Amino acid sequence: MVVARTRAVALHGVEGSLVEIEADLANGLPAFTIIGLPDAALGEAKDRVRSAAANSGLDLPNRKVTVNLSPASLPKHGSAFDVAIAVAALATTGLLALDAVAETVHIGELSLDGRLRPVAGVLPAVLAARRSGARLVVVPWGNRGEAELVPGIRIVGAATLREVLALHGAALDPPTDPVEPIAAPAPRESIATDGDLADVVGHPEAVEALQVAAAGGHHLLMLGPPGAGKTLLASRLPGLLPDLDTDAAVEVSSVRSLAGLGLGDGLVRRPPLEAPHHSATMASLVGGGSGLVRPGAISRAAHGVLFLDEAPEFAGAVLDALRQPLETGEITIHRARTVARFPARFQLVLAANPCPCGQAGTIDADCTCTPIMRRRYLARLSGPLLDRIDLHLTVRRVGAAQLTGQDAGAVTTAEARLRVTNARERTRERWGSEGWTTNARVPGPVLRGAAWRLPSHDRAPLDRALERGALTMRGYDRVLRVAWSLADLDGASRPEAEHVGRALYLRRGI
Ligand SMILES: Nc1ncnc2c1ncn2[C@@H]1O[C@H](COP(=O)(O)OP(=O)(O)O)[C@@H](O)[C@H]1O
Ligand SMILES: [Mg+2]
Ligand SMILES: [Zn+2]
Known part of the structure; x- marks a missing residue:
């Protein structure tokens, strides 16, 4: 034997x-x-x-x-x-x-x-x-x-x-004919993320909101009619994020490898973008498969951006499946006798038309939807999901004249990324030792606690909104987080009244 x-x-x-x-x-x-x-x-x-x-x-x-x-x-x-x-x-x-x-x-x-x-x-x-x-x-x-x-x-x-x-030491004759080795399939790019932010015409608010989202790691909801540029804006977000550090690069590259997407000549250093269609199956989003467990779009977006266009059209179960990764930053897939774990800390961007027909709020506004239909449409994005989204943005259609004109003041991706990187550095200096690398991750009680509370004159409009019932406590905390990101982008040591005012404005979408 x-x-x-x-x-x-x-x-x-x-x-x-x-x-x-x-x-x-x-x-x-x-x-x-x-x-x-x-x-x-x-x-x-x-x-x-x-x-x-x-x-x-x-x-x-x-x-x-x-x-x-x-x-x-x-x-x-x-x-x-x-x-x-x-x-x-x-x-x-x-x-x-x-x-x-x-x-x-x-x-x-x-x-x-x-x-x-x-x-x-x-x-x-x-x-x-x-x-x-x-x-x-x-x-x-x-x-x-x-x-x-x-x-x-x-x-x-x-x-x-x-x-x-x-x-291993086997004495074998060399092969008579040279053998052609089997090459790995060429790396597949999921979606190009190299378009420049300067391509966006007009929309100064949206361009600013993208930078805030990138700086603070905030999830973003964009509401606007078809053709307003929501997809264009979302595609520019990954470009604003800093390069991945080595741990993140290893994770992103490992997920790509498991997804069979292949790697280029090194670790992936840029944040990915995934934009699954609303008809995508649960398995393609979350991961699964019959052989080796493959990561889904949610994991392929880890350390990058997950963009759900026409978000209300996604199945309720799919939207619910986002909750675990949003909370824990990972996704677990249970198989007989084993659990497959994939990273899933992504930045979520949701886009939605304002109503089922998509025409509400446009200039020629021939929307035929009733108010109830509109409310129901957006209500498909459940409360718990919307609760995690710090930035709510309304995007309007840009006029034809503007689209064809010159836009001298356009911010480039390179400029914005530098601003974002500096802002993140400030955040890390302040809270990195606590394990919060982005403002979006700082717990509300910390923001409201003695150490970081803003002077009452600076937060007056926020307090008033809370008293009026225009903001929930969660909404209050979200405005604070965004105000910190605005301050970090401005290089301010803490948010002042003006930052709080802009943060309130950036959430007024719905
Ligand atoms: N502000 C804008 N600047 C430049 N191009 C725009 C802008 N808004 C829309 N577009 C162009 O119009 C088309 C539709 O935009 P898209 O982003 O797909 O809109 P949406 O996702 O809101 O339906 C795209 O070709 C896009 O590049
Ligand atoms: Mg679109
Ligand atoms: Zn409508």
């Missing part, structure tokens, strides 16, 4: 754990059995491994081979276990150095001809391998660039199963 061992990584969300793969060669009728994989994946892995080995000129031993993936309790999804299974099975023949194989982590799918096929999730898998103390990871050639983004661990990119075996 010979037992050979090697390792692979099981992913659950952006986290992963090492899996041990052991192959046992026993006397008995020729058979190839894999245990420890979910039923659906089993047959396929077996067929791929058998064909890949045969087409590499490496037949599996002509005896009873049993491969076990342990711990059995750990669910394993996806096709990235193929290479490890093949290596363990072939190692029982005495072809390989058993101890070298045992220490190595193998990630990759096998194609039937024996080449290694790139897989999703290599970045988080290599990170998990390093965290577990592994020193060498073999990945498909097409994934090597992504794997090499992880420092402090040796990466080998292999094009074929024979190359993997040669690495």
Whole structure:
């Protein structure tokens, strides 16, 4: 009896754990059995491994081979276990150095001809391998660039199963024909975010509100008729956000990798934008899938912007699903015996027409909706959701004359980003040590507490609005948060009456 061992990584969300793969060669009728994989994946892995080995000129031993993936309790999804299974099975023949194989982590799918096929999730898998103390990871050639983004661990990119075996000391003749390695698919851009803020004509209030949203990490609601420029404005928000720090860049890149979107030549350093359509399914928003659990739009927007255009048209269940990530900054997907965790701290931008027909408030106002219809339409955005949105903005259509004219005063993305970055620096100096990196995250009681309370003459209009019943306590806190962002943008040490006044104005949308 010979037992050979090697390792692979099981992913659950952006986290992963090492899996041990052991192959046992026993006397008995020729058979190839894999245990420890979910039923659906089993047959396929077996067929791929058998064909890949045969087409590499490496037949599996002509005896009873049993491969076990342990711990059995750990669910394993996806096709990235193929290479490890093949290596363990072939190692029982005495072809390989058993101890070298045992220490190595193998990630990759096998194609039937024996080449290694790139897989999703290599970045988080290599990170998990390093965290577990592994020193060498073999990945498909097409994934090597992504794997090499992880420092402090040796990466080998292999094009074929024979190359993997040669690495472990197998004496194999070089292939007669050169083999074309399988490349990873080219990275796919979800949505371009490189348009400039200066493209926005007019709308000085909206342009200012975008900068406030970016500076304070505030969620934003835009109400306005079709064609008013809501989508244009939302697409400019990611550009105003500062570059991602390394932790955030690793998270965003890991999510992209798991989503199968691929990475360019390095970690993603710019905040993403996701704009799912209102007909999108729950799984495409939240994440899921039958094999490897894939992140949804909500997670792909982490550290960036989630834009829901025509927000009232989204299914109620979908809007409700935003509440957990808005509260905790992550999303958990429950599967049998496991929980997949994905980051989901995004900035939410909702856009809505003012009424079902979209014409309310336009100049030619031929809206036929009744007041009840209008109220019902917006009421689809539930109270708890609207409660988290600090900025409510009304966007009107810009006249044709303005659209075609020159706009000398337009703010560019570069200018705005610099302003935002400086404002965030001020916020961090003030509250970073408490763990609040943006004003939107500071709890209301802190803002109203002795240490940070504004002098009563500066908050007078706010107090009056509260007494009149025009603001709830939550609304009061939101105005304070926005006032702090306005002060940070102005380089003021604390909000003054004028900031409070502008903050109140920025919420008057609905
Ligand atoms: N203020 C504006 N400045 C420049 N272009 C605008 C402006 N408002 C609208 N547009 C243009 O008009 C079209 C419709 O705008 P869009 O952002 O899709 O509106 P909405 O999302 O509110 O329906 C787009 O091509 C957009 O670029
Ligand atoms: Mg639009
Ligand atoms: Zn209408």
